[in-house]
Amino acid sequence: MTDPDIRVLDDAHFRTASTLFRDTLHARPPTDEEWKTVRATYQDGQALGAFAGDEMVGTVQCFPSSLAVPGGAVVPMSAVSRVGVRADWTRRGVLTALQRVQLRAMRDAGDVASSLRASESAIYGRFGYGVATRYREVRIKRRETRSRVPVEGRVRLVDAERALPLCRALFDRLSPERPGTIGRWPGWWTLMVQRVLKEDNLKFAVASGPAGDDGFVIYQVAEGSFEIGRERPTVLTVRDLWAETPRAWADLWRFLLGVDLVHEVAAEGRPLDEPVEWLLTDRRALRSVEGDETWLRLLDVEAALAARTYRAGEPVVVGVRDRFLPENDGAYRITPAGASRTSDEPDFVVDVDVLAAAYLGDVSFAALAITGHLTSDSADAPGRADALFAVDRAPWCGTFF
Ligand SMILES: CC(C)(COP(=O)(O)OP(=O)(O)OC[C@H]1O[C@@H](n2cnc3c(N)ncnc32)[C@H](O)[C@@H]1OP(=O)(O)O)[C@@H](O)C(=O)NCCC(=O)NCCS
Structure with missing residues (x-):
């Protein structure tokens, strides 16, 4: 096969690229309404398309970010996403051709590293990406346990409009303290705001101590069912939790474990060394699974x-x-x-x-x-x-x- 032609995409092709990518994940194309928001997350120079003639058959994108490394330095990093090759063009070297151009472009632009989340583990090792961080998902049977630690500071619920800028500022300040954390680019927050406006009934709680606000959690509660024969637990799921101090961290978890009428508290993508079980009166109330998180590429x-x-x-x-x-x-x-x-x-x-x-x-x-x-x-x-x-x-x- 002749190599596909790799081109830097501009406005004329962004929607095609978005539709193509979503299709590779078996998702429907963006609606006109959704596209208004998603369009804002495409920027000139950051998306590539692979073309066979005039037809786009594959795409990749990257977002400007940064990576915190051991010792406290933060280096320029590109977050790679929206990787897809049309189903009738896979296994013919299209992604390889895209990777070749993208890796070179990111390095030439001064990125020290790039990173991504892999849909399948067999794809990215050959392009130089290795699993550099892992996470765990936890599920806690709340009815069977309590927190052993009393709240020391204050945790307050904040409405979405006021919470988002607060969370954003706290995130920017707190996150670089841990190696592996990355900067969230403006488009990341744009999609987060859309999610808050559109769906999910997300809740925001902010922790504060003597020096002011020092942690936040974004969570959502999926209501269960008590219908006989169709019982389903009510589950509180933590979407995002960051804390500056051990006190703020414990206060946020204690708050979550104290929300009434919840059967289970679940948390996605938490650090492996987050000692939640040590907070509980019964550590067996917590179950966890581990997964690969960041695939890192040193450019x-x-x-x-x-x-x-x-x-x-x-x-x-x-x-x-x-x-x-x-x-x-x-x-x-x-x-x-x-x-x-x-x-x-x-x-x-x-x-x-x-x-x-x-x-x-x-x-x-x-x-x-x-x-x-x-x-x-x-x-x-x-x-x-x-x-x-x-x-x-x-x-x-x-x-x-
Ligand atoms: C993953 C994907 C982008 C790969 O594109 P592609 O054009 O088929 O990849 P290439 O032809 O360049 O493959 C390069 C090599 O990787 C291997 N490979 C690619 N995708 C693979 C997969 N999903 N599983 C196993 N091996 C894979 C190929 O067999 C080939 O190996 P070879 O060099 O030994 O022949 C494409 O399959 C796809 O769009 N999948 C669905 C969406 C998706 O998962 N996107 C990634 C989101 S993170």
Whole structure:
């Protein structure tokens, strides 16, 4: 097959791209009303189309964002989304052609990394994306437990109109404290506002302590049924919860567990190290499942490695292979003082997707070694790398896109 022609899309093609993408997810096209909002989230230069002749057969898009890395730095990052290839054109290299252009464009624009959420785990490793953060979903049988911790501050309900700017400002201030969190771009908030206006009966609660507002939760309650033979529990689902202090975090959870006439409290996409079970009088009232969250791509390996900090330990030299961005190929010397390119022989060599998985501290090099993702002649090299890359908190993104 001749390669599809990859073009930067403009206004004339945005709606076709949106319809094509939604169709690949088996969703209906946007209505005229929906399109008014969705259109605002397309920007010149950020969406690509793959064309066979004049016909669009695939599309990808990215949004301008940022990534918090261990040590507190925030680097430019593109959030990749709306990836789809028309069903009659799949498995002919269309996504590969789009990726080739998109990865190059993002790197040339100065992005240190890009990230995405994968619909299927087999798709993105070959393009250099590795699972760099994970989340867990929790379900708590509220009737069987209570919070062990008393509320110390104040949690108040706020109406949507006043809550959104408040949540947005709190999010911008609080989120970079955890590695793996990303900046929410204006279009992300546009879609959030649309959701609030249109559906869901979303509720907003804000926590405050001695220094003012320091946390918020957005949640929704799906009413159950008490009809005999058709009983369904009433479920309160946490959509977004951010807290600046341990007190604000505990206060928000205690508030949620205290909402009356709720059988279950569920939370989507929470950090792996969020100790909710330790708040409960009966930890078995909580059940959880874990999933992969961020697929991270280091576009500029040298800049990414230099941006984060490292712990005390012996230096290690990591070799990197990158099929799509060969300027990343090479060896990088990591020490407690930082990271830089070197001509030294590497202690081990990894593909760029494997480095991305370890970059924020989610997986250890030791685990990667015993599962065959890296081979090393030096038996202690994975352990040395782990000492340097160690982090205090589980990396977590917390923003769905
Ligand atoms: C995922 C999708 C974009 C892939 O597009 P595509 O044009 O078929 O991908 P390519 O032909 O470039 O595939 C490149 C390689 O990845 C493999 N691959 C692609 N999609 C795959 C999938 N879903 N499962 C397994 N392997 C896949 C191909 O087999 C090919 O492997 P090869 O190089 O060994 O031959 C397309 O299948 C799609 O639109 N799916 C539905 C929507 C979706 O899931 N979008 C992603 C949202 S995150």
